[in-house]
Amino acid sequence: MELDLEIKQDTLLVRPKGELDLVVADEFRTILENALDNRPINFLVLNLSQVSFIDSSCLGVILGRYKRLAQVNGRVSLVSAQPQVRRVLEMSGFFRIMREYSGEEEALNYIFGYRGGYDGNYQSNEA
Amino acid sequence: MEIINQMKLEFLSIPANVAFARVAVAAFASQLEFTLNDLEEIKVAVSEAVSNAIIHGYANSPDGTVRIVATLGKNSLEVRVEDDGKGIEDIKKALQPAYSSDPERTGLGFVFMQSFMESLRVDSAPGEGTRVSMVKTVNPSLSSTSYTQLEH
Numbered sequence: 001m002e003l004d005l006e007i008k009q010d011t012l013l014v015r016p017k018g019e020l021d022l023v024v025a026d027e028f029r030t031i032l033e034n035a036l037d038n039r040p041i042n043f044l045v046l047n048l049s050q051v052s053f054i055d056s057s058c059l060g061v062i063l064g065r066y067k068r069l070a071q072v073n074g075r076v077s078l079v080s081a082q083p084q085v086r087r088v089l090e091m092s093g094f095f096r097i098m099r100e101y102s103g104e105e106e107a108l109n110y111i112f113g114y115r116g117g118y119d120g121n122y123q124s125n126e127a
Numbered sequence: 128m129e130i131i132n133q134m135k136l137e138f139l140s141i142p143a144n145v146a147f148a149r150v151a152v153a154a155f156a157s158q159l160e161f162t163l164n165d166l167e168e169i170k171v172a173v174s175e176a177v178s179n180a181i182i183h184g185y186a187n188s189p190d191g192t193v194r195i196v197a198t199l200g201k202n203s204l205e206v207r208v209e210d211d212g213k214g215i216e217d218i219k220k221a222l223q224p225a226y227s228s229d230p231e232r233t234g235l236g237f238v239f240m241q242s243f244m245e246s247l248r249v250d251s252a253p254g255e256g257t258r259v260s261m262v263k264t265v266n267p268s269l270s271s272t273s274y275t276q277l278e279h
Contacts, residue, residue, distance in 0.1 A: 019146060021142075021145055021146060021174055021178070022142040022145045022174075022178045022181065022182070023142045023143055023145060023146060053167075053170065053171075053174075055171050055174040055175055055178065055236075055239070056175055056178070056234075056235040056236045056239060057178055059235060084164070084167040087167075088171060088239070091235075091238070091239070091242055092235055
């Protein structure tokens with residue numbers, strides 16, 4: 001599957017592309033698990049702007065990582081989901097347990113603000 | 128239902144065919160005046176049914192056969208997804224939201240099929256495979272909208 005990963009402090013940014021279904025579910029799970037195993041990650045930000053389809057196979061993968069991060073008081077944030085994908089997430093009740101942001105920057109600002117301070121340089125364009 | 132068109136697909140129980148099946152059924156369904164949103168919902172429902180056949184029916188074995196029959200009526204689509212896999216022991220339990228036989232899964236497959244289609248019927252017995260039948264009607268919201276307006 002096509003996917004970008006980026007790590008900022010204890011936050012893992014993931015940008016999957018294409019259709020998130022049974023075809024990619026195992027690989028998606030393995031990639032996320034490896035990334036979470038290798039570094040002390042507390043926050044996962046999923047940028048869904050380039051995801052055109054999602055079904056329960058990959059929702060299960062996201063939910064599994066949510067459960068893992070919840071154990072370390074971390075969280076999963078969902079960013080920029082396209083309308084059809086957003087509908088599926090909404091119906092799954094994901095927005096009751098995961099926050100939604102309109103962009104990565106908003107998600108990161110919230111995470112770093114929430115955690116109390118950020119010594120990096122991820123700045124808002126509006127500033 | 129008066130049959131206007133019908134197509135049948137038969138393919139091996141491998142994950143790559145999940146995408147093929149949902150796109151094929153949605154393309155076929157687009158002969159009726161479904162909205163883009165309807166077609167997206169049909170895709171999710173078909174994806175879930177075919178994924179279930181592969182994961183649960185055939186326990187991920189790639190040599191099973193999945194059959195789809197899609198039938199168009201004047202303003203409705205019926206999709207049947209069938210496998211000859213191990214079948215479902217307790218259909219009622221399987222249909223419960225958030226029930227899953229696997230902790231890595233959400234148990235939402237049937238929920239999506241029920242929510243995105245107008246009707247869902249599951250026929251199955253242990254050792255006898257599973258048949259999922261789903262119907263979606265063109266623009267059912269039109270009638271529910273006018274009904275709501277009448278209530279005001």
